[in-house]
Amino acid sequence: MPSDVQDHLPLSPATLHVLLALTGGELHGYGIMLEAARQSGGQYKIGPGTLYDNLKKLLTAGLVEEAQPEDPETGARRMFRITTLGLAVLSAETDRLTDVLRHARRSIRLAERRS
Amino acid sequence: MHTLRRGIYHLLLRLHPGSFRAEFERDMALDFEDATNTLGFTHLFLDAAVSLARQWIALAAYPAPAPRPSFLAGSYVAVRYAGFTPVQLGLGFIASSMQLLLCMWALNAAPKRPAKLSNASQFFGATPAASNATPGTPSPAGESSGFPFEPSTSNAAFASIRSPQTDQLKPELLLFHPPGPYPSYEVATINPIDPETASTLVRLPPGVSLSPLSIRRYIMNAYRAIYPAQVIGGPDWLNKDAYRISGKIPDDLAAALQKMSREQRADRIRMMQQSLLVARFHLQAHFETRILPVYALVPAKGGMKITPVVAPPETKPGDPPVPSHSAGSLPPGTMMSTPKSDGSWVINAHAIKMPLLIRVVAGNISDRPIVDRTGFTGSFDINNLAWAPLTDTAANTADTPSLVGALKEGLGLAIVPTKAPIEVLVIDSIDRPTAN
Numbered sequence: 001m002p003s004d005v006q007d008h009l010p011l012s013p014a015t016l017h018v019l020l021a022l023t024g025g026e027l028h029g030y031g032i033m034l035e036a037a038r039q040s041g042g043q044y045k046i047g048p049g050t051l052y053d054n055l056k057k058l059l060t061a062g063l064v065e066e067a068q069p070e071d072p073e074t075g076a077r078r079m080f081r082i083t084t085l086g087l088a089v090l091s092a093e094t095d096r097l098t099d100v101l102r103h104a105r106r107s108i109r110l111a112e113r114r115s
Numbered sequence: 116m117h118t119l120r121r122g123i124y125h126l127l128l129r130l131h132p133g134s135f136r137a138e139f140e141r142d143m144a145l146d147f148e149d150a151t152n153t154l155g156f157t158h159l160f161l162d163a164a165v166s167l168a169r170q171w172i173a174l175a176a177y178p179a180p181a182p183r184p185s186f187l188a189g190s191y192v193a194v195r196y197a198g199f200t201p202v203q204l205g206l207g208f209i210a211s212s213m214q215l216l217l218c219m220w221a222l223n224a225a226p227k228r229p230a231k232l233s234n235a236s237q238f239f240g241a242t243p244a245a246s247n248a249t250p251g252t253p254s255p256a257g258e259s260s261g262f263p264f265e266p267s268t269s270n271a272a273f274a275s276i277r278s279p280q281t282d283q284l285k286p287e288l289l290l291f292h293p294p295g296p297y298p299s300y301e302v303a304t305i306n307p308i309d310p311e312t313a314s315t316l317v318r319l320p321p322g323v324s325l326s327p328l329s330i331r332r333y334i335m336n337a338y339r340a341i342y343p344a345q346v347i348g349g350p351d352w353l354n355k356d357a358y359r360i361s362g363k364i365p366d367d368l369a370a371a372l373q374k375m376s377r378e379q380r381a382d383r384i385r386m387m388q389q390s391l392l393v394a395r396f397h398l399q400a401h402f403e404t405r406i407l408p409v410y411a412l413v414p415a416k417g418g419m420k421i422t423p424v425v426a427p428p429e430t431k432p433g434d435p436p437v438p439s440h441s442a443g444s445l446p447p448g449t450m451m452s453t454p455k456s457d458g459s460w461v462i463n464a465h466a467i468k469m470p471l472l473i474r475v476v477a478g479n480i481s482d483r484p485i486v487d488r489t490g491f492t493g494s495f496d497i498n499n500l501a502w503a504p505l506t507d508t509a510a511n512t513a514d515t516p517s518l519v520g521a522l523k524e525g526l527g528l529a530i531v532p533t534k535a536p537i538e539v540l541v542i543d544s545i546d547r548p549t550a551n
Contacts, residue, residue, distance in 0.1 A: 025517060028532075029142045030149040034482065037153075047159055048146040049166025052139040077532060078142055 008061060008089045009096055014046055014054045019063065019090045022082040026067040029055070032080070055080065063089055120156045121147070123218045127163040130211055132174050145532070149408055152344070164215065175204055284536035286404050287486040291339035291385055298383060299390040300362030305548040308357050328357035330396065330545070337388035338540055341477060342484045344407055348400075349542035358548065362391065392545075399543040409535045410480065411488040412473060412528055420527035423493040424466050450475060450497070458504065459515045464497040472497075476530070479504070479518050486535050489528065500525045 011019070021027060021035035029051055037045050046054075058064040063086035068079040082090070124147050128140050147159055154162075308328065331346060331353040340346050364372070364387070372380050392398040426447075445451060450464035450471055462475070469487050477485050502521035515521075522528045 030146045033146065033150060034153075045154055045158070047154060047162025047166075048143040048150065049162040049164075049169075051146070052135075052143055053166050053169055056135065056139070077145060 004085070005088045005092050008063065009093055011089070011093045012054070013044065014050050015058065016090075016093060017044060017046065018051065018054050018058065019082055019086055019093075022064060022080060023087070023090070026079040026081045028077040028079050030077075058086070062086075119221065120151070120160075123222065124156075124159060124163060126214065126218060127160070127167055130167055130214070132170050134174075135170050148534070149532075167211070171204075171207070284404055284406075286538035287409075287535045288341070288345070288484050288537045290345060290402065290538050290540055291337075291382065292389070292402065293382075293386075297386045297390045298365070298368055299394065300387050301365045303360065303362035303391050303395065304551045305395060306359045306551075308359050328359065329354050330356065330358060330392075333358075333360065333388065334392060334398070334540070334542075337385050337392060339385060340540065341474075342481070344484065345537065345539050347539050347541045349545055352547070353542075353545065356547075360391070362387065395548045397544070397546045397549075399545070400540050401543060403539050403541050404536050405539050406534050407537045407539075408483050409533060409537065410483050410485045410530045411533045411535065412469070412476070412485055412522075413488045413531055414490075415523045415527045415529040418527055419489065419491065420525065421491060421495045423491075424496055426466060426468075426494040448494075455501075457515075460502055460504075462497050462500040462502070462521075464495075466494040466496065468492070468494055476518065476522070480530065483532070484535075484537055485530070497526070 017036040017039065018032055020039055021032045024035060027035060029048065032055075033046050033048070033051060055064060059066070059080075062083055064080050065083050066078060067081040125144060128136060128143055131140070143163070150159060331343070331349065334340070334346050334353075335343065338346070368383070372383060375383070445463060445465040447466035448468075448471075450462065450467050452475060453461045453463070455461060464472070469489055469491055473485050473487055500521050501515050502518045503515035504517070516524055519530050522530065
């Protein structure tokens, strides 16, 4: 795994949901909020403050880029998309979480046998 | 109330560091407008307050070396940044806290809107029917009457009410409530059923679902509301309880319906549904014009790529049905969406008007109403407009544009978020149905 990918792990829940939302295509801020809520079945709702705080970090780190600048003339909103590095980080985080889940399930099973 | 909340939220945004504000203030303000209904003001307020603290802490911990806009105004003056001292940060924190407390006090001190608008002087129009006839037109002040309005089964229409801000606005999306008298079902049976047995739930903003057999859905259908946002208020059971409603149409009306066009028949049924809602559910409501977030269908930057075609002749009751597919072409005024095996869709249409296109687009972009601002009133064709849903991650649709992209590339139409006056039905009170 490239070191620049590893540097970004682990991802915070908000970052994970933002990246995950953008895998479906370009979205504006509110679109990301809706998609994150949809993906989590309404359990995790990101507000604009949390969203843009994380988007700022993701833009700086190059995991997300601006797909379309805002256009006040037409009212078009700024769109964001995930970069190749962003996809690689998301993939690495998914692998990491899979390992965590596997370990957690095994530990729970062992604990249940003991009790 | 919303104006006050918006003001408070914008104040919080103004308190963010200049660099953050310059980059994200507009986006956050737009998202606030969108998310007010779904997340609620308290969530948004706390979220912005946390963001405010986080941004200032980040700035204090990792000061940027380059000159940055002033904290006070950002766009008014620029100061050379030399780092904040702990005293300055402390003063800033105290000032921010004082302003937040002031905002909280203002929020609590604001007058509460009565849950039910019982003051008849707030209603416009001499009679419900009169206000109904022209829902978007302000009635003369002299027509205001003082009688308490009670809808009846003979005319199930309700009064229109507009706030001063929207008084002069003509709604861009209207509900169905023509002048009476309204027909009624001869007999109607309303049977509650298990909501779990109702089929696919209608998707609403995250966390909310609406049974297709719910009374809110029934109200939406009765008033030809395309979007849930057009029916406001009412108890929670409106969304959850499911009912199977059937009514017997009087014989004379049934005979008359046979001679009507499909749309006229549907409208008569809607009027009977409205009568039933008043008679059996004791629905009391009023109409308002509200400024709501919408999508506007507008010409794209390069201009529309639509060629006008000859409009189909108006069909009258009794006309022979329009022949369906002949020699591979569609009948005038029809549109067909065909799914493809790779998950994409292809749209073809012949001599359609813009509202039909909007209806199809709205089926796929349903989080806001869509209003027509193309200015194009004629008929046009659509030939093999291919698009793929954004959520479809299949690799073989990667080259197919989204619906928004296809509209832009194929028809020269753009969908832009904006706000527009929309006519809404505000439910004042409603009861569970009376016995059959």
